[in-house]
Amino acid sequence: MVSKQQKQVVLKDYVRGYPKESDFELRSSDTNCVLSNGSRAVLLKNLCLACDPYMRHRMSDQVSHPGTIIKSYSPGSVLVGYGVCKVIQSTHPGFQEGDFVWGLTGWEEYTVIPNPERLNKISHTGVPLSYYTGNSSAEVKLYLTSEPARVPGCWFTGTGGIAAYVGFYNLCSPKAGETVYVSSACGGVGQLVGQFAKMMGCYVVGSASTEEKVNLSKTKFGFDDAFNYKEHDLAAALKRYFPGGIDIYFDNVGGKMLDEVIMHMKPHGRIAACGMISQYNLEEPEGIHNMFNVVVKSLEIKGFVETDFKHIYPEYLEFAIRHLQEGKLVYVEDIAEGLENASSALIGVFHGRNVGKKVVRVASG
Amino acid sequence: MVSKQQKQVVLKDYVRGYPKESDFELRSSDTNCVLSNGSRAVLLKNLCLACDPYMRHRMSDQVSHPGTIIKSYSPGSVLVGYGVCKVIQSTHPGFQEGDFVWGLTGWEEYTVIPNPERLNKISHTGVPLSYYTGNSSAEVKLYLTSEPARVPGCWFTGTGGIAAYVGFYNLCSPKAGETVYVSSACGGVGQLVGQFAKMMGCYVVGSASTEEKVNLSKTKFGFDDAFNYKEHDLAAALKRYFPGGIDIYFDNVGGKMLDEVIMHMKPHGRIAACGMISQYNLEEPEGIHNMFNVVVKSLEIKGFVETDFKHIYPEYLEFAIRHLQEGKLVYVEDIAEGLENASSALIGVFHGRNVGKKVVRVASG
Structure with missing residues (x-):
């Protein structure tokens, strides 16, 4: 040839x-x-x-x-x-x-x-x-690409399971009963974070850009609630779904969304900065104006690249496969x-x- | 009476x-x-x-x-x-x-x-x-107000020793040989962070608003170098003093300074968000536009309020008094x-x- x-x-x-x-x-x-x-x-x-x-x-x-x-x-x-x-x-x-x-x-x-x-x-x-x-x-099903221990990378690293897993569990240190907000709730990462949060016993709300995805978030991935961020005033929606504030924000979009969410974080809240897709096509990224809240609320914003967490792959694999087999995880x-x-x-x-x-x-x- | x-x-x-x-x-x-x-x-x-x-x-x-x-x-x-x-x-x-x-x-x-x-x-x-x-x-001398274990608060909590101590040691996890940048290098916090960084074996550069303070940073507090941020292009100065990038930024000013520093952080860099004095008098805070670097460089930005670290006071007291007595710390x-x-x-x-x-x-x- x-x-x-x-x-x-x-x-x-x-x-x-x-x-x-x-x-x-x-x-x-x-x-x-x-x-x-x-x-x-x-x-x-x-x-x-x-x-x-x-x-x-x-x-x-x-x-x-x-x-x-x-x-x-x-x-x-x-x-x-x-x-x-x-x-x-x-x-x-x-x-x-x-x-x-x-x-x-x-x-x-x-x-x-x-x-x-x-x-x-x-x-x-x-x-x-x-x-x-x-x-x-x-x-x-997740097990289509469910062997990150042996196949780390592919969809489950760049924007998938490992990112969701380490971003949520390792970076955000979630506890049962905490409130979690996930943007891009139906994306490759967001859908998994939502499910992980429910397994952990958290209250989790997601946002997405269409009614179809909002419904999928609730019916398929088990989010406690979800809303179409294009159809709602963001500040009002976050206040409505999180009257007591947000403990964990899993950020897939950045920009104005991140800026507003910071205002709704609880003291000692944690933000996993996984992606900022709302900014990728802008000539000038939007500014985050509410950073002082990071100081007075003792917030943490942690960026991460999942390739730094290869040592977590075996643990994730065991976790993912077990939950798949038990029918507790879908993709x-x-x-x-x-x-x-x-x-x-x-x-x-x-x-x-x-x-x-x-x-x-x-x-x- | x-x-x-x-x-x-x-x-x-x-x-x-x-x-x-x-x-x-x-x-x-x-x-x-x-x-x-x-x-x-x-x-x-x-x-x-x-x-x-x-x-x-x-x-x-x-x-x-x-x-x-x-x-x-x-x-x-x-x-x-x-x-x-x-x-x-x-x-x-x-x-x-x-x-x-x-x-x-x-x-x-x-x-x-x-x-x-x-x-x-x-x-x-x-x-x-x-x-x-x-x-x-x-x-x-620091021991003017050096008993935060018994006198936690006063100048050494709100803007002083405990903030410098926990912000640098606990939040930034410094290692010998790392590069540290401190804004407001002569302030109540910055002057201590600079000295702590030198004790740790770090390379530390500070910035301040006058030549007098720049000189004090170098001669009194032992910063490796310092510059007047009002007299220099910030991006050029940071590139000159940190050609290999910044491991730790102790942020006392926020705003445009923070935005530019993010661009100069090394991967896995840590930012202690202690204060943002440049923003306190603005009607509309400046926007931070470079947040995507937080994702791709795996940066951490951690805000904190020193009253959350009362359990550290005894350790800090011992540390501060010992170094004062040895003449290794000034205030x-x-x-x-x-x-x-x-x-x-x-x-x-x-x-x-x-x-x-x-x-x-x-x-x-």
């Missing part, structure tokens, strides 16, 4: 403001798929790709985020993100044809990975392989079919069009 | 913007100083009063800080703040004439305290009483003489006119 004619999703140039269809190109090209004898590489068939909000930062010129771990995409190049893939050729002794792996891969049908050590082999004992790659239902994905729909799927995430974690299925295995 | 003709500092009305002389009145009035037989009260002679930045919040209408521990002053009433006082009459069995106490008292010559249980008796074993009340030198106060100069002393704090902790000496004992 020398080359493959394949579809690829290319970032045409740095993005300003919200990403739009014209920022991307679905191109068809011949890709060199030769693995030379001296190499230690693999050729992957990409099966599923995660639409992760953090990818927006990589679409900006790097000068906008100095000193961070974020590296910009190169204009004209294929997008890169977390995916689940099948090894179809290998010159690396650690990988064999037929292996399934997850890790950073290209938004294309086939990808050559010259340093596959950074990939993670999927050990799917007791879990059908299809669970890793998604299915046609919009609802997929909802929103699957787009085919690379033809990949850019619109990703764009939709920044407009809240996804209901659950957004995933692109490239191939079925 | 039925009444006393005395001087009092009165807040005339809620303050907007920077407090000014016309917001205060030095009045002379007859104060009822009768302690009835059935009461359990004390009559205090006020000796020293602390000019604490937090007092600015009490000068605003309470609606501006809902849900916090801050209670507004009543317009037309005498200011209240921390002070060191002598008991000159008592109907409370726990206090005797001649006792020295510290706690919240009036900005006046004599104050009746109907519930003296909230006052703290000064146990001055081994420490001359004059050390508690200040002296005419602008420079006073600089800036003393204004007499209630006639009290309001201008307090006003000056918000313009950075003080060099060291600002104190008003009302009487000498």
Whole structure:
């Protein structure tokens, strides 16, 4: 096999403001798929790709985020993100044809990975392989991607289970009876935080951008209550749902939401700063004006990157699988079919069009 | 004794913007100083009063800080703040004439305290009483007010030793070799944080508003370096002094300073939010726009109120006294003489006119 004619999703140039269809190109090209004898590489068939909000930062010129771990995409190049893939050729002794792996891969049908050590082999004992790659239902049990101990990363790190788990349990130190507020309540992280909070015996309220998601939060994920933040005055809503204040805020959106929530925090409240999707497409981030409340209320705001918590993976895996098996945990994905729909799927995430974690299925295995 | 003709500092009305002389009145009035037989009260002679930045919040209408521990002053009433006082009459069995106490008292010559249980008796074993009340030198050793275990509060809680101690050691978890930045480097808190950081083996740089204070930071408090933030571009200065980034920021000023510092923090950096004096006189607080860096750099921002750390007082006392006795710790106060100069002393704090902790000496004992 020398080359493959394949579809690829290319970032045409740095993005300003919200990403739009014209920022991307679905191109068809011949890709060199030769693995030379001296190499230690693999050729992957990409099966599923995660639409992760953090990818927006990589679409900006790097000068906008100095000193961070974020590296910009190169204009004209294929997008890169977390995916689940099948090894179809290998010159690396650690990988064999037929292996399934997850890790950073290209938004294309086939990808050559010259340093596959950074990939993670999927050990799917007791879990059908299809669970890793998604299915046609919009609802997929958590164990579709439930082996972060063996498969740390993929949807369950960047924006998923591990982030929800360490952000809630480790950073926020929740106690039974505490009040918890979760923004993006139906997102890949928020839906899990809501369920974790209920398991802990907390009172948990979420917000989302549509009535469909508000209802899903209550009926599917078990939030005590939820509201459409686009339809309600935020200050009034927070006062109504948290008359005594908020102990824990799991922040997925940042900006004005964070600014207002700070006003409603109880003394000694904790804020997990997981993501700030409301800010990613702005030229100038919104200002947080209520920071003095952090002082007088003894608040903690803790940012985190889930890759710092690899030592927690085994604990999380045990936790997640047990609760899945007991039927106490569900996970909802929103699957787009085919690379033809990949850019619109990703764009939709920044407009809240996804209901659950957004995933692109490239191939079925 | 039925009444006393005395001087009092009165807040005339809620303050907007920077407090000014016309917001205060030095009045002379007859104060009822009768302690009835059935009461359990004390009559205090006020000796020293602390000019604490937090007092600015009490000068605003309470609606501006809902849900916090801050209670507004009543317009037309005498200011209240921390002070060191002598008991000159008592109907409370726990206090005797001649006792020295510290706690919240009036900005006046004599104050009746109907519930003296909230006052703290000064146990001055081994420490001359004059050390508690200040002296005419602008420079006073820390042990002037160095017994927070027995005298928790006074200058060393609201804006002093305990805040510096718990904010630096407990909240920031410093390690030898880390880089520390302190704003208001010569303030009651900053000067101590700088010295604590050096004891810990950190590299510490401070900023202040005058060359005099910059020099004092380096020569007196041992900061590795210091700069006048009014004379330098802040971003350039922080880049110059911290080319590898900042591990710990002890924030006494908030606002634009905090916003810029966030950009210069190292991953896993810690920010102790102790005070935000730059914001206290603004109608609309400045916005913090760089909060996304909190996420991607895994930063922690921790607000705190030192009264939550009473259990630390004994440890701090031992630490402070030992280092004082070894000559490794100094404390600089800036003393204004007499209630006639009290309001201008307090006003000056918000313009950075003080060099060291600002104190008003009302009487000498």
